[in-house]
Amino acid sequence: MPAIICVPARNEEDALPTLIAALCDLAVPPMELDVCIYLDRCNDGSAALLADKAAKLPFRLVVEHGGASVEANAGAARRAAFAMGLGMLGGREGLIFTTDADSAPERDWIAAGQRALAQADVVAGRIMRVDAMRDTEQSRLEHYYDRLHRYRRMIDPVPWEARDTHHFSGGANMAVRASAYRAIGGFRPLASGEDATLLDDAARAGFRVRRDAAMVVETSSRRIGRVAEGLAGTLRALDAGRQVRVANPRGAAWQWQAQATARRSFPAIDQAEVRVALGDLLGLTADHVLGVARDCPNAEAFAMRIVPAPRCHGDTIMLAEAEDLLAAMEGAVEGEWREIAA
Structure with missing residues (x-):
C-alpha cells in the first residue's frame, strides 16, 4: 500500500534541511513513498532549497506553491498539502502521514504508523520537543495530560487504542487511511486546532482513533511560531510566568x-x-x-x-x-x- 507524507510549510527555509534529512533517513517498509510539500505563501528561499535537493532524494518530492485561492491559515495549508497527496493516489487506498516543517520524524516513523493503522483508521503519534528539559512547566503539563488520557482508557477502554498511549493530537505527527480522510471530509480551514478537530470529527463519524507513543516525531521548542494559539505562544506565556490552569x-x-x-x-x-x-x-x-x-x-x-x-x-x-x-x-x-x- 502506498504511503505519502504531506507537509505544509511557510517560510521554513532554515528548518527544512533538518526535515528533509530525517525523511531521507526513514527506514521505509517495502512500499511506494512520496513526499508532498505545500509552500504556503512563502517569500523566502524554501522553493529554491527544495528544487536543489529534489533530484538527490530517495523518494519522489512534489512541491506546490500556495496562492490566493487558498485561505491563509494552518488548517487550509494542511488541507492543501493533503489534497496534493490525494491527487497522487487518485482513488486508491493509501496511508497519508503528516508532520510540520520544523519537525523530524524518528527513523521507524513510517513502520510504526503502518502498524498502528493496521489497528485503527487515524493515528496521532507522540510529539517530543527539542530541549524539553528546559521547559519544565510545559513538560509537567504534558505529563499530566498523558496521565489523564491513560485514565480515560482505564474507564472507557477500546480495542484499537495503543497499550503505550498519550494525549497528543498535533498535526506534527499524524497518519490516516486515505479512505477515512476522504469520508471525514478532511482538515477544516481553521486558524488553529485543525488537527484535534480532525480527530474529533473522525470519532464522531465512527472511525477508530488511536494515540500511539511508538510513532514519534521531534519538534522544535521555538518561541516564534506560525499560529497565534500554538505551542510557541504557550511556551512564551509560561516563560512570562503564567500560572497553569486546566479543566477540572x-x-x-x-x-x-x-x-x-x-x-x-x-x-x-x-x-x-x-x-x-x-x-x-x-x-x-x-x-x-x-x-x-x-x-x-x-x-x-x-x-x-x-x-x-x-x-x-x-x-x-x-x-x-x-x-x-x-x-x-x-x-x-x-x-x-x-x-x-x-
Whole structure:
C-alpha cells in the first residue's frame, strides 16, 4: 500500500534541511513513498532549497506553491498539502502521514504508523520537543495530560487504542487511511486546532482513533511560531510566568464514564429500558437517544455524539490541584480492579 507524507510549510527555509534529512533517513517498509510539500505563501528561499535537493532524494518530492485561492491559515495549508497527496493516489487506498516543517520524524516513523493503522483508521503519534528539559512547566503539563488520557482508557477502554498511549493530537505527527480522510471530509480551514478537530470529527463519524507513543516525531521548542494559539505562544506565556490552569478532571471523568455506558448500550438500544436508563444518565429522552442511535454507524460514533459536554465540574483549577484529583481518581480505579481480581 502506498504511503505519502504531506507537509505544509511557510517560510521554513532554515528548518527544512533538518526535515528533509530525517525523511531521507526513514527506514521505509517495502512500499511506494512520496513526499508532498505545500509552500504556503512563502517569500523566502524554501522553493529554491527544495528544487536543489529534489533530484538527490530517495523518494519522489512534489512541491506546490500556495496562492490566493487558498485561505491563509494552518488548517487550509494542511488541507492543501493533503489534497496534493490525494491527487497522487487518485482513488486508491493509501496511508497519508503528516508532520510540520520544523519537525523530524524518528527513523521507524513510517513502520510504526503502518502498524498502528493496521489497528485503527487515524493515528496521532507522540510529539517530543527539542530541549524539553528546559521547559519544565510545559513538560509537567504534558505529563499530566498523558496521565489523564491513560485514565480515560482505564474507564472507557477500546480495542484499537495503543497499550503505550498519550494525549497528543498535533498535526506534527499524524497518519490516516486515505479512505477515512476522504469520508471525514478532511482538515477544516481553521486558524488553529485543525488537527484535534480532525480527530474529533473522525470519532464522531465512527472511525477508530488511536494515540500511539511508538510513532514519534521531534519538534522544535521555538518561541516564534506560525499560529497565534500554538505551542510557541504557550511556551512564551509560561516563560512570562503564567500560572497553569486546566479543566477540572472530574468533568472529563463524568463524560468518559458516560461514553463508556453509551458504548455498551448501543448494541441493545432497541430495548426501551436501555434507552430510558441512558437517557436518565444524560438528561435526554428515550426517543432522542433512539434518534441519535439510528443515525450512527457504530458504537464509537454513538458514544461520541450522544454524550454532551460535562454538566458538572466545569471550572478550571490550578495544575497542582488537578494532579492531586487525578491521582485520587486513578487510585479509585486501581482499587476496583484489585477487588475484581480478588
